[in-house]
Amino acid sequence: MNPIKNALKSLSVTTTNVIVALIFFIITAKISNPAFFGKVAIIQLLEVVTSAFFYFIPGAIITREISYLYARKEVNKSIIGKFLSFPFLAIPFFLILLIFPNYVKLAIPYLFLYLLNNVLTAIIIGMDMFTESAITGNLFLIIRWGISIIAVLLHNIYLFIEIWTLGGIISVSMNYAFLSRKVGLVFPSPDFAFLFKHFREGLPLYLSSLSGFFSSQGDRVTTAYLLGSYYLGIYQFSALVAGVPSMILGALGNVLLPTASFYKALGKDEKKMSSLSFRLLSLLTFLAVIISIPIGEIVINRFFPAYKAGLEVFIILLISTTIPFSIGSLTNFIIAAKKDLRPFLILSVLNGSLVVLTSYLLIPKIGIMGGAISQIIVATISSLFVLFYAIRTSVFIPAKKELILLSITPLIGAYEIIVDPVFMDFLIVVVIISVFKLFKIISEDEIRIIEGFLPRGLKFVSTILRAIS
Incomplete structure (x- = not known):
């Protein structure tokens, strides 16, 4: 279980997603309008609903259990078959969507395939099958964003959903074949x-996911309800562009849970693993935020002028989704160490309540900016909670180095909101490296230790790390 090689494989999927989705959005912005994009956003919202409400055994629990068994060479078809059965048991719950408009009803088969594929992916990455996961993920994204451009050209949301369903069928079939x-x-x-x-066992995570839906999507739902699909399209587009850095970091973070579980099963110390991961991810997080904001502004201004109204929203959402990443990654080590997960339920209920409340209070007064402010409030609370609980459970013990990085984190977020000139970003990069x-x-x-995991083509990374250490 090599975390660096696996991170690169996971990163290939994210890279494909960014490139193909960018082409998709450029074409959509040129030939369509925010109202059509709002319908696409609703389908994406239903994916989040599926993950939050119908994912009865959270993927983190599945991956952890499979990783433990894989480390001990105890994985068998019986256990995998049991995990694979629960998406089929969730089929009756999808019928709730029959009360919604026709294009939502048509999405039911796709959403079932989406859930089943997520379970398959959780299993195969637990078995260190990141290569297979990357192959399937890349193909699905090409279908999802590439071929669906045909539906955009025809302004046909039904054809759009049918193409996504085809992608789901192919993705599930390939993952099943690899697993078999x-x-x-x-x-x-x-x-x-x-x-x-x-x-x-996973109930706290499942209930947290339900509450987390409102904390992560409550602003979208409220925007759609109060302002309509046009402003939802602008807000969702800003959120998608702002989410690119966290998607890239997430590709690196995706390997943490199976890797931590694998080596924990072999008796390794999770405190050392969490400390080193936190410091490396902090460096990447800081650089990602500083570099991504000016690039995102250029992309929106140049390619998506219809969405310029969401520029300020884009900056705040990028900060709220990216800055907390290194702290949020500690959750993987809490799960891998099999600590009590019930406190996360309290956090999620609090976050969900705050987003809904603040969104309803702020969106009518300041528009979509109110939704962005809600997200930054939730991000702050979540980060403080995860940090406190990781320390309390002794999964993460911050020393001088970690405390320095923790003190820098909010300063960079505040700096990016207040300071605008690009040349100042270069200065802050120099400060961080220093x-x-x-x-x-x-x-x-x-x-x-890092060198031991680096493939031959990435040996230069150790040279860079030595230069800044």
């Missing part, structure tokens, strides 16, 4: 005692 080749032919086999055990070098944030011993 690894362990043999697998069939869903419901075991209610087994499923209930893992449902109960801090890493002055305080030796990454030690020589840790660089040698």
